[in-house]
Amino acid sequence: MNATITLWHQVCSDLAENRCVFIALWAEHHADGAVVHLALRPPSTGDVQVLDLTSTDRHFPSIARHHPAASLMERALCDMHGLIADGSPDPRPWLDYSAPYPFKPVDGHGIHQIPVGPVHAGIIEPGHFRFSVNGETIIRLEARLGYTHKGTLGLMRGRPIADAAKLAGRISGDSTLAYSFAFARAVEQALFITAPPRAAALRAIMAELERLANHFGDIGAICNDGGFPLMNMLSGALRERVLRLAATCFGHRLMMDRIIPGGVTTDLTAEHAQQILATLTLLLNQWARLFELYEKTASLQDRVVSAGWLDPVIAQRLGCGGYVGRASGQDFDARRDAPYPPYDTLALTIPTLKASDVDARLRLRMTEIQQSAALIRTLLATLPTGAIHTPVPDCATTDVGHALVEGFRGDIFAHVRVHNGQIADVMLRDPSWFFWPALEAAIEGNIVADFPLCNKSFNPSYSGCDL
Amino acid sequence: MRRTLIENLFRGKLTEPVRPASDADIATLVSTLTRTARQRLGRSLAIRALDAGSCNGCELEMIALANPYYDLERFGLKFVASPRHADVLMITGPLTRAMHDALRLTDEAMPAPKFVVAVGDCACSGGLFANSPACIGAAEQVIKVDLRIPGCPPDPMTLLQALIGFANTLGRSG
Numbered sequence: 001m002n003a004t005i006t007l008w009h010q011v012c013s014d015l016a017e018n019r020c021v022f023i024a025l026w027a028e029h030h031a032d033g034a035v036v037h038l039a040l041r042p043p044s045t046g047d048v049q050v051l052d053l054t055s056t057d058r059h060f061p062s063i064a065r066h067h068p069a070a071s072l073m074e075r076a077l078c079d080m081h082g083l084i085a086d087g088s089p090d091p092r093p094w095l096d097y098s099a100p101y102p103f104k105p106v107d108g109h110g111i112h113q114i115p116v117g118p119v120h121a122g123i124i125e126p127g128h129f130r131f132s133v134n135g136e137t138i139i140r141l142e143a144r145l146g147y148t149h150k151g152t153l154g155l156m157r158g159r160p161i162a163d164a165a166k167l168a169g170r171i172s173g174d175s176t177l178a179y180s181f182a183f184a185r186a187v188e189q190a191l192f193i194t195a196p197p198r199a200a201a202l203r204a205i206m207a208e209l210e211r212l213a214n215h216f217g218d219i220g221a222i223c224n225d226g227g228f229p230l231m232n233m234l235s236g237a238l239r240e241r242v243l244r245l246a247a248t249c250f251g252h253r254l255m256m257d258r259i260i261p262g263g264v265t266t267d268l269t270a271e272h273a274q275q276i277l278a279t280l281t282l283l284l285n286q287w288a289r290l291f292e293l294y295e296k297t298a299s300l301q302d303r304v305v306s307a308g309w310l311d312p313v314i315a316q317r318l319g320c321g322g323y324v325g326r327a328s329g330q331d332f333d334a335r336r337d338a339p340y341p342p343y344d345t346l347a348l349t350i351p352t353l354k355a356s357d358v359d360a361r362l363r364l365r366m367t368e369i370q371q372s373a374a375l376i377r378t379l380l381a382t383l384p385t386g387a388i389h390t391p392v393p394d395c396a397t398t399d400v401g402h403a404l405v406e407g408f409r410g411d412i413f414a415h416v417r418v419h420n421g422q423i424a425d426v427m428l429r430d431p432s433w434f435f436w437p438a439l440e441a442a443i444e445g446n447i448v449a450d451f452p453l454c455n456k457s458f459n460p461s462y463s464g465c466d467l
Numbered sequence: 468m469r470r471t472l473i474e475n476l477f478r479g480k481l482t483e484p485v486r487p488a489s490d491a492d493i494a495t496l497v498s499t500l501t502r503t504a505r506q507r508l509g510r511s512l513a514i515r516a517l518d519a520g521s522c523n524g525c526e527l528e529m530i531a532l533a534n535p536y537y538d539l540e541r542f543g544l545k546f547v548a549s550p551r552h553a554d555v556l557m558i559t560g561p562l563t564r565a566m567h568d569a570l571r572l573t574d575e576a577m578p579a580p581k582f583v584v585a586v587g588d589c590a591c592s593g594g595l596f597a598n599s600p601a602c603i604g605a606a607e608q609v610i611k612v613d614l615r616i617p618g619c620p621p622d623p624m625t626l627l628q629a630l631i632g633f634a635n636t637l638g639r640s641g
């Protein structure tokens with residue numbers, strides 16, 4: 001919807017006063033200037049609205065000025081498109097590496113800085129962390145990202161839908177399935193088609209498998225950062241089982257490119273469906289033991305309880321979704337609140353917790369493991385028969401579509417404008433955009449040695465934000 | 468915890484044997500190595516991972532190498548935290564412009580003899596990002612690559628076979 005400056009300002013004050021939730025901010029070039037897009041939704045529903053503001057002089061009124069959660073996206077879009085956000089509280093470059101980067105100053109007696117990255121000690125994505133510390137205590141953390149910026153959205157523009165779908169699946173490899181899901185749904189909405197019911201069910205089965213794999217893997221990795229590698233080994237083995245199951249049933253361990261606009265590429269045989277059920281039983285049995293191990297290991301509890309506390313008010317102001325938001329009392333899950341097939345026919349109880357610490361984020365994911373397993377069982381028991389793909393029509397018209405899909409981290413937003421079978425404009429927004437500032441807030445007052453533990457409990461994607 | 472530990476003791480191991488890759492396979496993966504470099508290393512390799520802009524898919528499968536099914540350390544292969552301790556630099560991603568300096572510095576920090584392994588389609592050829600103005604593309608555009616492991620991402624068994632084969636190539640000629 002075309003926005004006037006008056007409407008833009010109105011929306012800014014709505015955002016500032018929590019009357020709506022910020023989803024994404026991006027821009028595109030036009031011959032006579034640029035268009036800045038702002039996606040929003042009402043609190044607690046998934047009715048996405050996109051406002052388009054035309055700028056002829058490369059300036060637009062800053063959203064971040066009224067709503068800090070938009071700051072990183074605003075800085076990224078200014079760098080990518082050479083725009084200026086008037087009144088921006090933080091006009092520093094984000095993706096432009098040509099000049100030295102001024103970190104926010106921290107003054108005080110005895111405060112020193114620890115620079116970390118972009119290359120980290122483990123097998124992790126690259127990014128720079130600047131810690132300002134007093135003794136052991138972190139006074140401020142600032143993350144500087146952009147090292148994995150691949151220009152993915154730019155590559156998608158002007159490409160045929162099928163090519164762009166592959167790139168969408170490589171925004172963040174750990175969520176490849178969820179990204180393909182979100183992108184496919186946005187394209188389908190733009191083209192007025194729907195995936196067949198069997199395809200929708202298979203999509204959700206794969207989505208829940210992706211969630212299980214990531215939850216098992218991350219729970220282990222978080223405990224590992226808490227000095228308890230046993231949990232990492234045992235939980236990592238469960239992750240491996242899920243990935244092997246995915247490879248057997250769908251032909252790829254991470255299920256890359258299995259969801260395409262119109263449906264899915266791979267059907268599930270009855271035999272493989274049985275294998276999923278059998279593996280789930282085995283996984284849950286073993287998981288029950290690991291949960292007990294987690295609960296009864298006092299030295300581990302000592303590390304995770306009360307560490308990395310994220311103020312629920314900040315979680316709400318940032319619009320944090322996923323386990324980060326829900327472990328800080330935020331009650332949003334796209335599967336329930338922006339329901340899409342097949343979740344629209346399933347009864348979902350979304351767990352939330354108030355404790356807001358590393359332990360809460362872990363426990364939330366532990367609950368979701370049970371839930372994902374139950375969902376897969378229900379989906380398999382009611383798996384519709386029929387086609388797994390609807391042909392994607394060659395439309396000469398221009399249409400837009402968008403979707404919110406709940407990945408393992410939280411809600412992923414996809415927006416496309418399709419023109420002549422090609423992607424004219426696209427935005428894919430990772431939940432991590434809001435996790436990074438949340439992590440910066442949560443880490444304050446923790447000790448440096450707890451950073452890996454806290455960081456892993458948020459596990460924001462670098463590639464997902466660097467784009 | 469005691470129960471879990473005891474159970475694990477008696478459950479038997481999850482770790483699986485690795486079918487060696489054929490010499491022909493390895494020959495196609497490995498480019499030339501200097502003889503002196505081979506003699507210095509034996510078959511134990513310390514690996515430094517460097518993400519040069521991956522989507523993190525390749526990292527997930529590299530992390531999986533440490534799980535009990537693959538257990539890469541049994542082959543003398545291990546990931547190390549510092550380039551100073553590394554024999555092998557393992558690069559993933561389509562080398563973004565922003566990571567170019569970091570790659571150079573990491574390479575400089577590594578003692579010789581050192582080898583470079585490109586993991587995944589992105590690092591081998593630029594993959595889907597080869598034409599991006601934000602990426603340099605294949606790692607070999609800026610650094611000599613000794614071993615290429617294509618795939619998107621290559622699965623852990625493929626990684627393991629290629630690395631063991633590579634380490635054996637080094638050991639054999641030494």
Ligand code: SF4
Nearest residue numbers: 521522524587588589
């Ligand atoms: S090769 Fe594939 S999995 Fe690896 S970084 Fe590139 S896109 Fe991601």
